[in-house]
Amino acid sequence: MDFQIALLLGQDGLTNGAIYALLALALVLVFAVTRVIFIPQGEFVAYGALTLAALQAGKVPATLWLVLALGAAVTAIDSAQALRHGATRRLPRIIAVNLVAPLLLWLLLTSVDLVGLPLIGQIALALAIVVPLGPMLYRLAYQPIAEASVLMLLIVSVAVHVVLIGLGLLFFGAEGTRTPAFTEGTLDLGATTLQYQTLWILASSAVLIVALYAFFGRTIYGKALRATALNRTGARLMGISTTMAGKLSFTLAALIGAFSGILISPVTTLYYDSGFLIGLKGFVGAIIGGLVSYPVAAAGALLVGFLESYSSFYASAYKEVIVFTLIIPVLLWRSLTSHHSEEEE
Amino acid sequence: MRRLILPLFLLLLALLPVVLPGSAEFYVTLLNYIGLYALVALGLVLLTGVGGLTSFGQAAFVGVGAYTTAWLTTAFGWSPWVTLIVALAATTAVALFLGFITLRMGGHYLPLGTIAWGISLYFLFGNIESFGGHTGLGGIPPVMFLGMELKSGREFYYLIWIALMLAVVVTQNLLDSRDGRAIRALKGGVVMAEAMGVNTAWYKIVIFTIAAQFACVSGWLYAHLQRFVNPTPFSLTQGIEYLFMAVIGGVGHVWGALLGAGLITILKQWLQDLLPKLLGQSGNFEVIVFGLVMIFVLHRARDGLWPVILNRIERLWPALAANAGGSVPQAELLQKRDMPQGGDTILEVRQVTKRFGGLTANNAVSFTVQAGEVMALIGPNGAGKSTMFNCVSGVNPPTEGEVRFLNQRIDALTSREIARRGMSRTFQHVRLLPTMTVLDNVAIGAHLRGSKTFVHSSIRLDREEERRLRFEAARQIERTGLAEHMFDAAGSLPLGKQRIVEIARALAADPCLLLLDEPAAGLRYLEKQALAELLRKLRGEGMGILLVEHDMDFVMGLADRIVVMEFGEKLAEGLPKQIQEDPKVLQAYLGGVD
Structure with missing residues (x-):
């Protein structure tokens, strides 16, 4: 390996690592707030990218039907519940958010020239379609058993994951897609060249991380999420709704996932099931951080990115084996250093 | 009535391949697969339903069994029976290793670890050249049994179902035993079990290993049934499907594994035909249905379908219901521990301090308990009595100070070790x-x-x-x-x-020392009297009793000595009479007269 290749691989590792870091942050966030190990995180990556690709091809993406269907289901369940409790005042809001908004989105999609739209408009539309899936999934799959054990929630996560994978194949077919770069071209740095998209990825990740940091440190909702993560019962006693916290964390996770997919789809071809492995690599990073520490999770994710790109040079067939085997020394180290209390969940 | 069901079921199983016509080969194959899958799901019942742990990597263990035998029989000509032992040994080694590194931490590290291991192994199978890469390995020899080559599906059927039934029997025997009780305590009773001397970490590793071995046997059988292996059936997707089978069937019940494996296998056949036609595309769309069913089951019938069905049947046909109750036959008494001499100091607490972060729950508390006495620890709520109990019994060891039990230091020992030395306790909650x-x-x-x-x-x-x-x-x-x-x-x-x-x-x-945390709370007057009588009797036998209690009549009538605690510190110590007259105690309980 010469210096040139090492730089190139390093660049690759850094780009992937930045994405894994974003996903790792989302996973830690969701786990801390809801105790859900969010296996379907990766599906949002694929859905985001493939939805954007569909929009750019001038098609109404099939993910919209999923939003409409889930929205209808949420409306039905929430309205029934509201009626049973005599809380008819809540009905307009339930219907507006879950039924009317998706319908308006549909109307919008069929009335604008999708292909002619500037990229930023297409991205906004793609996010508007995919992100609501996060809170809707929380409402339908997790909220009814929010107090169940971590294990039960994990099994539900895996079930949601396989459903989304199956639907992904149905929606997008088996073919992969790539979307055009935000800015085409490369930057000449003398020793190496840098794609502008790489810069986009790094810059966006950095901005998102800083934004999350500010959100948790400075806003009331961010603080509410942190409070819920620290102590669910205590937070509830302070008037913080754990349901709201759950939905909010799922919204953020969906946003981070979908946007990550949109960021990388110009540099890698994404298939309906690519998200799973990408999400799991974020997981390896998150586990390095013990599913608690945000900075260590991000650093771990970068490590995964570098390990992946360098191992693809030395033993490309064993790339995945190497990356996922990394988890074993990590777990070993954590198991020997952490003092897990005997108290059960 | 109930007794007849199992023999009838076994008879039916035994006759099926004989009565099914030659044209129904498809059903024999289906039953073979159900048997193979049920064996894996059975391991998950033990692991998930009984032990409260889970694994998504069972398919990888199936792969270990299948690839070990495929490779050793084709490349070196080993007998399948020898490779079965090799495969089990390999599986055990992997399971012990994975268990060791994940099971000491929170419950969710094992499933996450098994996801990673499932993916790694799948890619490894597909990339090792001597394993034939993604194309796989063919030409695996049939199994020889009693001089007979098991070549046809009907012959192999017996091997599969005998293996499965043996696994069912072994699992049921295991659950109905001393170790079985310990294993059932893993789900939600770790602290208690440890305090009773159960090595819970060890039992977690044991059930993980047994589940892996069942999966390995299933893989070995699969390889010799198919006579060909490739990586596909050992992927993470299949590993997830095994868990679905166990959960949908009824993860807490041995027969739930069979039910789940049967349902999912048949449903899969049907959906794989139906869905592509319905949707006009080809692909594995059945996972959508499985996932939705799974979510529904977890929301509405967390214990799976087996208990639901059983319940229905028993209501329709009460004669089939298991009759609860019974009797415990007389047996030889267990060996008893040598009790210490009455009056000997058995427990000595010296300057014990316990801090939780900045909060000092116990501050330099000292007291002793002698054999054949009842020592009561009293004090207002929040005085640190239960914390002291946890320090003494090793459930939550002290930050500073020394605890000696039977003249040996125990403050650094686990609750399990302390229990072994003859201390036993109850819990306030x-x-x-x-x-x-x-x-x-x-x-x-x-x-x-x-x-x-x-x-x-x-x-x-x-x-x-x-x-x-x-x-x-x-x-x-x-x-x-x-x-x-x-x-x-x-x-x-x-x-x-x-x-x-x-x-x-x-x-x-x-035990020779009994720790009772508020034993009389919630008892009626007569029950309290009976309890006091029992404790007096135990004291007479030479047992030392350390008691935390709020009921002062109960304490004063029973205790030989009393220690009063307030705000984590020892306030007073003495005979009941002295304590009742102690001005500091009166002030703590009744408030001062300023």
Whole structure:
């Protein structure tokens, strides 16, 4: 390996690592707030990218039907519940958010020239379609058993994951897609060249991380999420709704996932099931951080990115084996250093 | 009636390949697969339903079994029976290693670890050249059994289902034993089980390994049935499907594994035909249905379909219902511990301090307990009494200071070690296993008095010891006045009686020091009197008793000496009479007259 290749691989590792870091942050966030190990995180990556690709091809993406269907289901369940409790005042809001908004989105999609739209408009539309899936999934799959054990929630996560994978194949077919770069071209740095998209990825990740940091440190909702993560019962006693916290964390996770997919789809071809492995690599990073520490999770994710790109040079067939085997020394180290209390969940 | 069902089911199983016509080969194949899958799902029942752990990597263990035999038989010509042993050894090694690194941490690290291991192994199978890469390995020889080559699906059927039925029997035997009770305590009773001397980390590794071995055998069978292996059936997707089978069938029940494997296998066949036609595309769309069913089951019938079905049948046909109750046959008494001399100091607490972060719950507290006395620890709420109990019993060891029990330092030992030395305790917040019978709950207390392991119990070599353990448990239940509730689910008893069950469980351990945390709370007057009588009797036998209690009549009438605590510090110590007149104690309890 010469210096040139090492730089190139390093660049690759850094780009992937930045994405894994974003996903790792989302996973830690969701786990801390809801105790859900969010296996379907990766599906949002694929859905985001493939939805954007569909929009750019001038098609109404099939993910919209999923939003409409889930929205209808949420409306039905929430309205029934509201009626049973005599809380008819809540009905307009339930219907507006879950039924009317998706319908308006549909109307919008069929009335604008999708292909002619500037990229930023297409991205906004793609996010508007995919992100609501996060809170809707929380409402339908997790909220009814929010107090169940971590294990039960994990099994539900895996079930949601396989459903989304199956639907992904149905929606997008088996073919992969790539979307055009935000800015085409490369930057000449003398020793190496840098794609502008790489810069986009790094810059966006950095901005998102800083934004999350500010959100948790400075806003009331961010603080509410942190409070819920620290102590669910205590937070509830302070008037913080754990349901709201759950939905909010799922919204953020969906946003981070979908946007990550949109960021990388110009540099890698994404298939309906690519998200799973990408999400799991974020997981390896998150586990390095013990599913608690945000900075260590991000650093771990970068490590995964570098390990992946360098191992693809030395033993490309064993790339995945190497990356996922990394988890074993990590777990070993954590198991020997952490003092897990005997108290059960 | 109920007894006839199993033999009838076995007879049906045995006759099926004979009665099915030659044209129904498809059904034989289907049954073979159901058997293979059920074997893996059975391991998950033990792991998930009983032990409260889970694994998504069972398909990878199936792969270990299949690839070991495929490679060794084709490349080196080894006999399949030899490769079975090699495969089991390899599986055991991997399971022990994975278990060791993940099981010491939170429950979710094992499933996450198994996801990673499932993916790694799948890619590894596909990339090793001598394993034939993604194309796989063919030409695997058939199994020879009693000089017969098992070549056809009908012949192989018997091998699969005999293996499965053996696994069912072994699992049921295991669950109905000393180790079985310990394993059932893993789900929600770790602290209690450790305090009763159960090595919970070890049992977690044991059930993970057994589940892996079942999967490995299934893989070995699969390789010799198909006579060909490639990586596809050992992917993470399949690993997830195994878990679906167990959960949908009924993850807490041995027969749930069979039901789940059967349902999912048949449903999959049907959906794989139907869905692509319906949707006009080809692909594995059945996972959508499986995932949705899974979510529905977890929301609405968390225990799976088996208990639901069983319930329906028993309501329609009450004759089939299992009759609860029974009796515990007399058996030889268990060996008793040598009690220390009356008056000897058995417990010595010296300057014990316990801090939780910045909060000091106990500050330099000292006291002793002698054999044959009742020492009461009293004080207002929040005085640090239960914290002191946890320090002494090793549930939550002290930050500073020394605890000596029978003249040996124990403050650095685990609660399990301390229990082994003859200390037993109850908990203020009752820690029983609510779905298990009172008898089984109490028998956990006697855990350390038995020595037979899961190896013995799986082939019923533990029966004599088990009878003695159960008889001991029954004796303690009768002694504490709960004989009428012996076969009731512990969770169905009122709280006061649950506390008594805790005492019976502690007594089953044959302790020389008994720690009772608010034993009289929730008892009625007569029950309290009976309890006091029992404690007096135990004291007479030479047992030391350390008691935390709020009921002053109870304490003053029973205790030999009293230690009063307030705000984590020792306020006073003395005879009941002295304590009742101590001005500091009066002030702490009744407030001062300023």
